[in-house]
Amino acid sequence: MARKSSLLKQTLATILVLLVVYALLNTFLSPANSSSSSSSSSSPKSMSKLETTFPFTYANSASVENGFSRENANNFPGKSVLKVYLYELPKRFTHGVIEHHSIARGRQPADDVALLQYPGHQHMAEWYMYKDLTRPDSERVGSPVIRVSDPDEADLFYVPFFSSLSLIVNTARPAVSGPDQGRVMYSDEENQEALVDWLEEQEYWKRKNGRDHVIVAQDPNALYRVIDKVKNSVLLVSDFGRLRSDQASLIKDVIVPYSHRINTYTGDVGVENRKTLLFFMGARYRKEGGKIRDLLFQLLENEEDVIVRHGTQSRENRRAASQGMHTSKFCLNPADSASALKPGFVVSMLRGLTTERIMEYQRELKEVKHYFQYGELNGTVNEIWRQVSQKLPLIKLMINRDKRLVKRELTEPDCSCLCTNQTGILTSL
Amino acid sequence: MARKSSLLKQTLATILVLLVVYALLNTFLSPANSSSSSSSSSSPKSMSKLETTFPFTYANSASVENGFSRENANNFPGKSVLKVYLYELPKRFTHGVIEHHSIARGRQPADDVALLQYPGHQHMAEWYMYKDLTRPDSERVGSPVIRVSDPDEADLFYVPFFSSLSLIVNTARPAVSGPDQGRVMYSDEENQEALVDWLEEQEYWKRKNGRDHVIVAQDPNALYRVIDKVKNSVLLVSDFGRLRSDQASLIKDVIVPYSHRINTYTGDVGVENRKTLLFFMGARYRKEGGKIRDLLFQLLENEEDVIVRHGTQSRENRRAASQGMHTSKFCLNPADSASALKPGFVVSMLRGLTTERIMEYQRELKEVKHYFQYGELNGTVNEIWRQVSQKLPLIKLMINRDKRLVKRELTEPDCSCLCTNQTGILTSL
Numbered sequence: 025m026a027r028k029s030s031l032l033k034q035t036l037a038t039i040l041v042l043l044v045v046y047a048l049l050n051t052f053l054s055p056a057n058s059s060s061s062s063s064s065s066s067s068p069k070s071m072s073k074l075e076t077t078f079p080f081t082y083a084n085s086a087s088v089e090n091g092f093s094r095e096n097a098n099n100f101p102g103k104s105v106l107k108v109y110l111y112e113l114p115k116r117f118t119h120g121v122i123e124h125h126s127i128a129r130g131r132q133p134a135d136d137v138a139l140l141q142y143p144g145h146q147h148m149a150e151w152y153m154y155k156d157l158t159r160p161d162s163e164r165v166g167s168p169v170i171r172v173s174d175p176d177e178a179d180l181f182y183v184p185f186f187s188s189l190s191l192i193v194n195t196a197r198p199a200v201s202g203p204d205q206g207r208v209m210y211s212d213e214e215n216q217e218a219l220v221d222w223l224e225e226q227e228y229w230k231r232k233n234g235r236d237h238v239i240v241a242q243d244p245n246a247l248y249r250v251i252d253k254v255k256n257s258v259l260l261v262s263d264f265g266r267l268r269s270d271q272a273s274l275i276k277d278v279i280v281p282y283s284h285r286i287n288t289y290t291g292d293v294g295v296e297n298r299k300t301l302l303f304f305m306g307a308r309y310r311k312e313g314g315k316i317r318d319l320l321f322q323l324l325e326n327e328e329d330v331i332v333r334h335g336t337q338s339r340e341n342r343r344a345a346s347q348g349m350h351t352s353k354f355c356l357n358p359a360d361s362a363s364a365l366k367p368g369f370v371v372s373m374l375r376g377l378t379t380e381r382i383m384e385y386q387r388e389l390k391e392v393k394h395y396f397q398y399g400e401l402n403g404t405v406n407e408i409w410r411q412v413s414q415k416l417p418l419i420k421l422m423i424n425r426d427k428r429l430v431k432r433e434l435t436e437p438d439c440s441c442l443c444t445n446q447t448g449i450l451t452s453l
Numbered sequence: 454m455a456r457k458s459s460l461l462k463q464t465l466a467t468i469l470v471l472l473v474v475y476a477l478l479n480t481f482l483s484p485a486n487s488s489s490s491s492s493s494s495s496s497p498k499s500m501s502k503l504e505t506t507f508p509f510t511y512a513n514s515a516s517v518e519n520g521f522s523r524e525n526a527n528n529f530p531g532k533s534v535l536k537v538y539l540y541e542l543p544k545r546f547t548h549g550v551i552e553h554h555s556i557a558r559g560r561q562p563a564d565d566v567a568l569l570q571y572p573g574h575q576h577m578a579e580w581y582m583y584k585d586l587t588r589p590d591s592e593r594v595g596s597p598v599i600r601v602s603d604p605d606e607a608d609l610f611y612v613p614f615f616s617s618l619s620l621i622v623n624t625a626r627p628a629v630s631g632p633d634q635g636r637v638m639y640s641d642e643e644n645q646e647a648l649v650d651w652l653e654e655q656e657y658w659k660r661k662n663g664r665d666h667v668i669v670a671q672d673p674n675a676l677y678r679v680i681d682k683v684k685n686s687v688l689l690v691s692d693f694g695r696l697r698s699d700q701a702s703l704i705k706d707v708i709v710p711y712s713h714r715i716n717t718y719t720g721d722v723g724v725e726n727r728k729t730l731l732f733f734m735g736a737r738y739r740k741e742g743g744k745i746r747d748l749l750f751q752l753l754e755n756e757e758d759v760i761v762r763h764g765t766q767s768r769e770n771r772r773a774a775s776q777g778m779h780t781s782k783f784c785l786n787p788a789d790s791a792s793a794l795k796p797g798f799v800v801s802m803l804r805g806l807t808t809e810r811i812m813e814y815q816r817e818l819k820e821v822k823h824y825f826q827y828g829e830l831n832g833t834v835n836e837i838w839r840q841v842s843q844k845l846p847l848i849k850l851m852i853n854r855d856k857r858l859v860k861r862e863l864t865e866p867d868c869s870c871l872c873t874n875q876t877g878i879l880t881s882l
Contacts, residue, residue, distance in 0.1 A: 274850060274869040275704055359857070414846040421703060422871060428788075439870040440703035442851060 106413045108169045108238075109178035109228070110157040113185060117219055118154065121186040124210035125193045147188035147242040148283035149260060149408070152398040154184040156405045166402035169409045175228050179416060181237045183257075185219050188243035216250045223254070232423045238412055242280060258412055258419070275418065275442060278411045283398045285337075286346040293386040295353060295379055301329040302374060303352035305345040308334040316361050324356075327371050332356070353382055535842045537598045537667075538607035538657075539586040542614060546648055547583065550615040553622045553639035576617035576671040577712035578689060578837070581827040583613040585834045595831035598838045604657050608845060610666045612686070614648050617672035645679045652683070661852045667841055671709060687841055687848070704847065704871060707840040712827045714766075715775040722815040724782060724808050730758035731803060732781035734774040737763040745790050753785075756800050761785070782811055 114120075119137040126140060127133060134140050142151040156164060157171050164170075172178050190212045223229045229237060237257040241247040244266045247254060251271055259277040261267065291297075307314075308321050324332045331348055335341040349355055354374055358364035397403040543549075548566040555569060556562060563569050571580040585593060586600050593599075601607050619641045652658045658666060666686040670676040673695045676683060680700055688706040690696065720726075737743075737750050753759045760777055764770040778784055783803055787793035826832040 269868070269870055270872050273871065274854075275847065275871045411846075414843075417840075417843040418704065418871060425703075439698070439872040441698055441868040441870040442702065442704045442847060443699050443868040 106169045106179045106409075106416060107172045107177050108157065108409075109172055109175045109181045110154075111181060111183055111226075113183070113219075114222065116215060117185040117222075121190045121193065121210075121215070125189055128193055128210065129196050142186075142189070144283075144285070145189070145192065146282045146285055147246070147262070148398065149242045149280045149404075150184065150186050150188055150240045152283070152405050153182070153240055153260070153408065154186075157182060157184070163401075167406050167409060168413050178228075179236065180258075180412065180419075181228055183219075183223065183237055183239045185215075185239065185247075187216070187239075187241050187246035190215050191243050191246050213249050216247055220250045220253045233426060235419055235423050235426070240280075242282075258415055260408060260412075270439070275440075276415065278408060278415075280408055281396050281398075281404055284396075286342050286349065288393070288397060289350045291350070293383050293390065295382055298351055298353045299329075300331050300348070300352035301371065302327075302354045302356055303331045303348045304356040305331075305333045305335045305341070305348055307336065316365060319365055320356065320358075323365065323367060324371070330371060535598045535608045535838075535845060536601040536606050537586065537838075538601055538604045538610045539583075540610060540612055540655075542612070542648075543651065545644060546614040546651075550619045550622065550639075550644070554618055557622055557639065558625050571615075571618070573712075573714070574618070574621065575711045575714055576675070576691070577827065578671045578709045578833075579613065579615050579617055579669045581712070581834050582611070582669055582689070582837065583615075586611060586613070592830075596835050596838060597842050607657075608665065609687075609841065609848075610657055612648075612652065612666055612668045614644075614668065614676075616645070616668075616670050616675035619644050620672050620675050642678045645676055649679045649682045662855055664848055664852050664855070669709075671711075687844055689837060689841075699868070704869075705844065707837060707844075709837055710825050710827075710833055713825075715771050715778065717822070717826060718779045720779070722812050722819065724811055727780055727782045728758070729760050729777070729781035730800065731756075731783045731785055732760045732777045733785040734760075734762045734764040734770070734777055736765065745794060748794055749785065749787075752794065752796060753800070759800060 115137065119140060122140045122142055123134055123137045125143055142148070156167070161170060169180070175181070193210045193212060223234070223237075234254060234256040237254075238260065239247070239254055239257045240260040241251070242260060242262050244262055248266070251267065255271040259267075259272050260280045261272060261277055262282065263279060264272055264274075264277075302324065304320075304324075306317075308318055310317055321332050321334075324330045331352070333344075333348070335345065356370075358370065364370055394400050394403045395407045398405060544566065548569060551569045551571055552563055552566045554572055571577070585596070590599060598609070604610070622639045622641060652663070652666075663683060663685040666683075667689065668676070668683055668686045669689040670680070671689060671691050673691055677695070680696065684700040688696075688701050689709045690701060690706055691711070692708060693701055693703075693706075731753065733749075733753075735746075737747055739746055750761050750763075753761045760781070762773075762777070764774065785799075787799065793799055823829050823832045824836045827834060
């Protein structure tokens with residue numbers, strides 16, 4: 025009984041950390057409102073970003089500080105800085121996509137596409153990754169990778185196709201049924217296929233079947249048409265909701281955070297200016313009605329110190345959401361749907377927390393916040409590269425296995441797996 | 454056609470490298486003759502050690518040398534030296550096993566079991582791993598891990614049970630059918646279960662479900678009775694022939710080399726003293742008759758410059774095999790059974806190689822030889838720890854996933870996988 029109660033406490037504490045993380049860091053507007061069609065966050069196959077993205081413990085462990093002081097560190101291969109080759113892709117895959125996105129929104133073609141600004145949306149990892157690698161080395165503070173100009177020196181190859189932006193180029197444009205009236209039309213699918221055609225011509229792609237390549241496909245639908253042709257590569261994705269287990273996995277790929285659409289809270293730790301207990305703003309009805317969001321609205325909208333509001337993507341709503349999140353103690357992102365739907369459960373749990381504990385959560389969040397900020401110099405992009413770097417031993421292993429001489433005629437794929445608990449450990453809620 | 458011929462050449466060259474590696478480094482006596490029952494190397498599920506053990510390219514890559522000179526290296530988590538806690542196991546799991554092995558062979562019980570010498574056999578990784586961690590830090594030259602005395606500081610926990618020796622304690626002892634005549638009897642299975650009972654009492658085992666523990670099970674049958682209870686740990690194994698994919702995999706575990714039962718060649722590169730083209734010595738008939746060995750004997754035994762000899766484990770035979778391998782250009786370890794059985798194929802391929810090429814192979818081997826030598830100060834043990842160290846990010850990820858709050862009721866294990874080519878790439882032979 026004592027053990028069960030301790031488990032329960034631990035579970036609640038962890039849920040709350042997630043809630044606070046969400047309050048401070050995550051995007052607030054439902055993907056259903058964005059122009060791309062992201063996967064439902066309550067889909068059983070999709071994973072919460074916070075569960076899987078960055079193993080902070082590793083980056084923060086004491087061994088990091090102590091590494092260099094050991095006399096034997098010289099022989100440890102993992103210590104090295106990895107070398108990345110940035111492909112100079114044809115313009116159609118990078119700034120050309122920005123241009124089409126701009127034209128589709130009624131703007132004039134640019135004189136110099138390289139000067140076009142990448143438009144804000146929630147799948148901007150591709151932009152920050154690209155920007156980072158095109159900066160001079162001296163400005164790439166704290167990066168675990170360096171850019172090399174000679175592909176023969178590279179450990180990894182980065183393919184900077186703006187795949188998520190490509191997906192939404194045409195979303196603002198009405199379907200053209202008649203003859204096109206002189207506009208430059210754009211096809212995401214054509215561009216995806218052109219990218220694969222281009223890659224398959226590259227010596228360094230062919231050499232290792234793309235295994236040492238890194239490709240960003242942050243929108244769950246990005247690259248959907250060619251995913252089977254690039255699945256050997258390390259993919260930077262939002263989740264695995266729409267990818268089969270032979271296309272992507274936690275082992276091979278990296279889950280990257282959304283870029284924020286609201287302002288990050290930069291103030292001090294404290295609850296004086298956070299009068300609301302719980303805040304949420306986003307689409308009340310998701311795709312096909314949604315799974316639990318409307319039920320949560322019904323449960324929570326009449327609670328005195330809780331604000332749950334329907335809101336779609338707009339500058340005005342983003343401002344209101346920033347304001348709402350920055351003045352609330354918690355935001356809503358329940359990890360266990362069944363418990364969250366029990367009347368009174370969430371609010372009584374949150375009301376039971378002391379101010380001291382809430383401020384402790386806030387301090388902890390402050391420490392890890394930079395991992396979720398793409399704009400920071402030593403922020404998300406560096407952490408993504410750290411995660412990718414850690415895949416290198418496995419990438420090399422897989423490349424070696426591809427070279428094997430043994431002729432195999434298997435009826436199933438030859439997979440090496442890492443499995444977790446089938447039923448979950450903490451089920452005491 | 455030109456492409457096919459080039460592929461063929463490449464394939465042959467690679468086969469030869471494997472043959473030469475085998476000639477210089479590998480064990481020669483069939484596991485069928487050893488007292489334990491190892492898995493057949495021609496089993497489709499087992500993998501050649503040379504394919505999978507050590508990704509040399511990584512350890513040798515230029516990035517290793519350059520790592521420290523970069524100003525941003527300080528922020529790369531992989532660089533750190535990992536901390537390992539060596540469990541002080543009850544004596545029954547370590548020196549007690551040596552004592553029982555000794556008593557079972559007619560020797561008197563020792564006054565001080567700690568002074569007993571670990572007996573030579575081909576699954577001695579457990580001994581070398583243990584010896585390494587019990588040495589003073591100053592003597593652990595080039596190790597990528599340091600031993601810590603405080604378990605709270607540890608990244609990984611090493612469980613030094615002599616599981617392979619335990620398996621063969623009783624093989625020299627006739628089955629006892631009547632009452633035991635005063636001898637101290639030993640049961641490997643009992644000891645396996647006692648180990649798990651002991652582990653399951655340990656705070657650090659329970660804390661992370663054993664995921665941050667490293668356990669050696671080099672003999673394919675070692676720990677067979679309890680493998681399901683230790684499968685979360687990093688296992689050091691010979692192959693995956695007898696392990697299911699949810700028990701062990703290339704992702705989670707490390708394949709370790711056999712310890713040599715013959716003397717390593719220490720002479721110079723050259724072919725003057727290598728008059729034999731091809732040498733093999735081992736059991737002609739393996740378990741259930743074997744798959745291709747007898748056929749190879751028939752094909753090769755009448756070739757003039759080839760020596761294939763039947764031989765069982767004995768000091769005399771080990772000496773003969775050392776002599777035979779050290780005076781032969783190649784040893785036999787074909788990667789593709791079907792081609793090797795084509796009359797004349799192997800010998801004509803080998804006879805076609807120039808002296809220059811053979812010496813090139815020898816030089817390449819000399820460079821990597823130390824990875825296969827347990828006795829060397831910076832040899833196999835350090836490389837095993839390097840491989841284990843590279844698993845840490847995944848270990849942390851899996852530990853984090855075990856903590857998830859989402860209640861799952863899955864009908865299948867939740868596995869993340871890395872898959873390779875289903876049919877093999879080089880099938881031109």
